[in-house]
Amino acid sequence: MRMTDMQDDLDDLLATAARQAPAPSEALMNRVLADALALQPQAPGPRPVATEPGFLSRLAGLFGGMPALAGLGTAAVFGLALGYLSPTTLDYLIGMPTDTAEFFPEADFLTTEG
Amino acid sequence: MAFDANSETSDEALMVLYANGDRHAALALTQRITPRVLAYASRLLSGDRAEAEDVAQETMLRLWKVAPLWRQGETKVTTWAYRVATNLCIDRQRSRGRKRQMALDDAPEVADTGPGAEGRLQDAGRMAALEAALAELPDRQRQAVVLRHLEGMTNPEIAAIMEIGVEAVESLTARGKRALAALLSGRKEALGYEDDGHAG
Numbered sequence: 001m002r003m004t005d006m007q008d009d010l011d012d013l014l015a016t017a018a019r020q021a022p023a024p025s026e027a028l029m030n031r032v033l034a035d036a037l038a039l040q041p042q043a044p045g046p047r048p049v050a051t052e053p054g055f056l057s058r059l060a061g062l063f064g065g066m067p068a069l070a071g072l073g074t075a076a077v078f079g080l081a082l083g084y085l086s087p088t089t090l091d092y093l094i095g096m097p098t099d100t101a102e103f104f105p106e107a108d109f110l111t112t113e114g
Numbered sequence: 115m116a117f118d119a120n121s122e123t124s125d126e127a128l129m130v131l132y133a134n135g136d137r138h139a140a141l142a143l144t145q146r147i148t149p150r151v152l153a154y155a156s157r158l159l160s161g162d163r164a165e166a167e168d169v170a171q172e173t174m175l176r177l178w179k180v181a182p183l184w185r186q187g188e189t190k191v192t193t194w195a196y197r198v199a200t201n202l203c204i205d206r207q208r209s210r211g212r213k214r215q216m217a218l219d220d221a222p223e224v225a226d227t228g229p230g231a232e233g234r235l236q237d238a239g240r241m242a243a244l245e246a247a248l249a250e251l252p253d254r255q256r257q258a259v260v261l262r263h264l265e266g267m268t269n270p271e272i273a274a275i276m277e278i279g280v281e282a283v284e285s286l287t288a289r290g291k292r293a294l295a296a297l298l299s300g301r302k303e304a305l306g307y308e309d310d311g312h313a314g
Contacts, residue, residue, distance in 0.1 A: 006302065009298070024170065028171065037137065040178070
């Protein structure tokens with residue numbers, strides 16, 4: 001009996017064994033899959049979408065943000081109101097006649113000729 | 115998107131998808147890798163089914179744990195899995211002293227029965243003898259022979275799994291096959307090879 005014969009038989013034997021791979025049981029596959037799902041990292045949730053600031057937001061930023069802009073707007077409206085009010089209403093609001101108001105009583109000499 | 119064991123998505127891409135929470139990728143990897151690792155472990159462990167299943171499950175468990183850290187392009191998933199399974203099998207053989215549990219002489223003889231049953235028994239006897247002969251080989255030779263001739267891997271793939279050079283793989287498989295032939299040659303008649311026309 002020659003060794004070369006055995007080598008041929010061995011090749012046949014190995015080829016037959018290669019075709020007879022043991023198949024995994026359903027129980028094993030279920031256990032492996034259960035492990036996989038138990039250890040699987042969770043998919044990340046939807047992230048908030050970052051939006052570009054609009055024109056108004058950027059404009060407000062120039063003046064220190066929306067609160068500062070609100071104060072500026074209030075002052076502007078009040079200034080316009082004062083400008084359009086008649087002098088009588090203004091007298092009423094400030095409690096004294098505007099035509100007699102003297103801001104610099106001692107400064108008459110500046111306007112006096114002579 | 116659903117994947118299965120036969121889809122064209124690579125194992126490496128499935129690892130990334132798995133790490134991102136894709137449940138279909140978990141199923142596809144299970145279906146692809148588990149049968150291969152089980153067959154390999156079963157052959158290294160001389161057909162011990164229960165231990166081979168433990169090794170397969172433990173290998174896959176480690177795969178799931180490493181998935182979030184997986185770096186594509188460095189190692190193939192199958193190479194990694196075979197390497198882990200090899201180490202687990204060696205650990206089990208060493209810790210339990212089971213390497214030579216099944217001696218060659220324990221392989222069943224082929225009984226003379228009816229024509230149909232005879233062929234099946236002959237095949238079973240030959241497979242048992244091969245299994246026993248494989249168990250007689252040194253660890254590295256057995257790994258190389260199993261990977262090359264039973265798992266059908268190329269020498270470069272085996273080299274990557276065993277972390278040795280291709281020439282070393284060729285040497286191990288050649289020596290392993292010679293040793294197997296020598297171990298089985300004493301049992302040719304018992305295994306029924308005299309009837310196959312190879313008698314010389």
